[in-house]
Amino acid sequence: MPDSTSAPTLDRAQTNIGIADLFTIGIGPSSSHTVGPMRAACAFAEAALDRGAPVSASCELFGSLALTGKGHATDIAVMLGLAGFQPESVDPDAVATIIATIRSEEQLKLGGQVPLPFVEGTHLVFRSDRFLPAHPNGMRFVAHYAEGEPYETFWYSIGGGAVVEGGCEPPQTNVKLPLPFSSGAELLSVAEAEGASIADIVRANEAAWRDDAETDAFIDSLRAAMSACIERGMRGEGELPGGLKVKRRARDLHARLMARGPRSDPSLVFDWVSLWALAVNEENAAGGRVVTAPTNGAAGVIPAVLRYYETFCASPTPAGARTFLLTAAAIGFLYKKRASISAAEMGCQGEVGVACSMAAAGLAAALGATNAQIENAAEIGMEHNLGLTCDPIGGLVQIPCIERNTMGAIKAINAAYLAMHGDGSHVVSLDAVIETMRQTGEDMRSKYKETAQGGLAVNVVAC
Known part of the structure; x- marks a missing residue:
C-alpha cells in the first residue's frame, strides 16, 4: 500500500459544465460519499474488465470517505458500483437485498460480469488515518490478474456526485460555450x-x-x-x-x-x-x-x-x-x-x-x-x-x-x-x-x- 504522497494530484483546471453536471438523480444519503463512490467504483470496474478478467479487486477509502463512510453508506455504494450498478438506475428498494447477498456469499460480479471473491475488511478498507493530497474524498482501486501487472487507479469524489480520476481533467473540456462566464x-x-x-x-x-x-x-x-x-x-x-x-x-x-x-x-x-x-x-x-x-x-x-x-x-x-x-x-x-x-x-x-x-x-x-x-x-x-x-x-x-x-x-x-x-x-x-x-x-x-x-x-x- 503506497503512502499518501504516491497518489497523483488532482488536476483542478476549470472546465465548462452544464446543468446535467450540477443536477443529477441518484440515491441517498450523500452525493459525495454515496453517489460519487458508486460512480467511481463502476467506472473502475468497466476499465478493469477492459484489461481482461481480474482475479481480485479491492478499494481503499481515505480521509473524509473513511471517517464518515460507514454512516454515509460509502461501503454499500462501493460494492454496488463494483457490481455494475449506477446511482441513477439502481432500485433503492433492492439495495438491501443486493448487499446482503454480496456479504453472505462473500462474492460479487465485477461490472455484473466476472465473479470475484469480496470480503469486507480485506477488499474494502477504510484508511481513516490518512488523506490523499488532492482531495479529502479519495479512493484507490486495484485489480489483480492471473498474468500481467495489476491495474491501479485513484479517484476523487469532488462534491455533488461528481468524480474525477486522479491526474485527469474533468470531462467535457472541449465543449465550447457560446456565452461563457466564470464569475x-x-x-x-x-x-x-x-x-x-x-x-x-x-x-x-x-x-x-x-x-x-x-x-x-x-x-x-x-x-x-x-x-x-x-x-x-x-x-x-x-x-x-x-x-x-x-x-x-x-x-x-x-x-x-x-x-x-x-x-x-x-x-x-x-x-x-x-x-x-x-x-x-x-x-x-x-x-x-x-x-x-x-x-x-x-x-x-x-x-x-x-x-x-x-x-x-x-x-x-x-x-x-x-x-x-x-x-x-x-x-x-x-x-x-x-x-x-x-x-x-x-x-x-x-x-x-x-x-x-x-x-x-x-x-x-x-x-x-x-x-x-x-x-x-x-x-x-x-x-x-x-x-x-x-x-x-x-x-x-x-x-x-x-x-x-x-x-x-x-x-x-x-x-x-x-x-x-x-x-x-x-x-x-x-x-x-x-x-x-x-x-x-x-x-x-x-x-x-x-x-x-x-x-x-x-x-x-x-x-
Missing part, C-alpha cells in the same frame, strides 16, 4: 451585452450539449423528480436507519398542516416550506431517490423553495419553474468553478449554503427580478451561511443535516425578497462572498468538514 461580474456583463436574463444565458450555453426541447425535457424531469421526492417523503414513517433512532416527522407534520386548513394562511407558509425540505432530506437519509441540488445533504432546499413558488406565489407557470432551475444552475456553476460544493472541503457552507444561494437566485428570477437583484439574492443567501460547519452526529446525514435544510430554504426565500426590495445595488458582490466562502473553508479545521471529529458530532452522544 458573477462576468455573468452580469454577458447578460447585459446580450440583453438577456441569467436563465437565457444558461439556456444558450446548454445548446452546446443538446437542443432547447431536450433541455426543457431534462429540466422538467428534474422538477418532477424533486416533486416526487417530496411526496414520497411525506408518506414515509418510522425511524431512519443508522442507530440514532431519528423518527421521520414529515408524515405527521403533513397531517397536522392539512388539518389546519387553507394554505393561504400566512402563518402556515414557513411550516409548509419546512415540511417540504424535511420530506426530501428524510427520504435522502433513508437511502431514497433524490436530486443532487447541488448535493444530497442539501437536497431539500431547492425543491422546497420551488414548491413554495408553485404553491404560494401568484401565477406560477412551468416556464417559471424552468427559469428558477436554470438561474439556480448559473449560481451553482460559479461555486463549483470558484470554490467547491464539497462539505469535505468547505464544510456545510459548501452544501446548504450553496443550495440556499442557488434557491434564492432561482426564486427571485421566477418572480421577475432583474439580473442585478438575482445576483444580490444569491449573495445574501450565502453571506448568512458563511462558516457553517459539517458536523454530522454519528457520521449520518441526519442531525443536524435534515433540519438545516429547512433553515436553508427559509433563508433563501427571505434573501430573494430582501433583494427584490432593492434595486440590485449592494456592497458585497456575489464574487466576493464566494471567495470568502472558499477562504473560510480553507481556514476551517478538518474536524469541522464532514469528518465527524468536531462540533455536534463529538458533543452529542450518538446512542
Whole structure:
C-alpha cells in the first residue's frame, strides 16, 4: 500500500459544465460519499474488465470517505458500483437485498460480469488515518490478474456526485460555450451585452450539449423528480436507519398542516416550506431517490423553495419553474468553478449554503427580478451561511443535516425578497462572498468538514 504522497494530484483546471453536471438523480444519503463512490467504483470496474478478467479487486477509502463512510453508506455504494450498478438506475428498494447477498456469499460480479471473491475488511478498507493530497474524498482501486501487472487507479469524489480520476481533467473540456462566464461580474456583463436574463444565458450555453426541447425535457424531469421526492417523503414513517433512532416527522407534520386548513394562511407558509425540505432530506437519509441540488445533504432546499413558488406565489407557470432551475444552475456553476460544493472541503457552507444561494437566485428570477437583484439574492443567501460547519452526529446525514435544510430554504426565500426590495445595488458582490466562502473553508479545521471529529458530532452522544 503506497503512502499518501504516491497518489497523483488532482488536476483542478476549470472546465465548462452544464446543468446535467450540477443536477443529477441518484440515491441517498450523500452525493459525495454515496453517489460519487458508486460512480467511481463502476467506472473502475468497466476499465478493469477492459484489461481482461481480474482475479481480485479491492478499494481503499481515505480521509473524509473513511471517517464518515460507514454512516454515509460509502461501503454499500462501493460494492454496488463494483457490481455494475449506477446511482441513477439502481432500485433503492433492492439495495438491501443486493448487499446482503454480496456479504453472505462473500462474492460479487465485477461490472455484473466476472465473479470475484469480496470480503469486507480485506477488499474494502477504510484508511481513516490518512488523506490523499488532492482531495479529502479519495479512493484507490486495484485489480489483480492471473498474468500481467495489476491495474491501479485513484479517484476523487469532488462534491455533488461528481468524480474525477486522479491526474485527469474533468470531462467535457472541449465543449465550447457560446456565452461563457466564470464569475458573477462576468455573468452580469454577458447578460447585459446580450440583453438577456441569467436563465437565457444558461439556456444558450446548454445548446452546446443538446437542443432547447431536450433541455426543457431534462429540466422538467428534474422538477418532477424533486416533486416526487417530496411526496414520497411525506408518506414515509418510522425511524431512519443508522442507530440514532431519528423518527421521520414529515408524515405527521403533513397531517397536522392539512388539518389546519387553507394554505393561504400566512402563518402556515414557513411550516409548509419546512415540511417540504424535511420530506426530501428524510427520504435522502433513508437511502431514497433524490436530486443532487447541488448535493444530497442539501437536497431539500431547492425543491422546497420551488414548491413554495408553485404553491404560494401568484401565477406560477412551468416556464417559471424552468427559469428558477436554470438561474439556480448559473449560481451553482460559479461555486463549483470558484470554490467547491464539497462539505469535505468547505464544510456545510459548501452544501446548504450553496443550495440556499442557488434557491434564492432561482426564486427571485421566477418572480421577475432583474439580473442585478438575482445576483444580490444569491449573495445574501450565502453571506448568512458563511462558516457553517459539517458536523454530522454519528457520521449520518441526519442531525443536524435534515433540519438545516429547512433553515436553508427559509433563508433563501427571505434573501430573494430582501433583494427584490432593492434595486440590485449592494456592497458585497456575489464574487466576493464566494471567495470568502472558499477562504473560510480553507481556514476551517478538518474536524469541522464532514469528518465527524468536531462540533455536534463529538458533543452529542450518538446512542
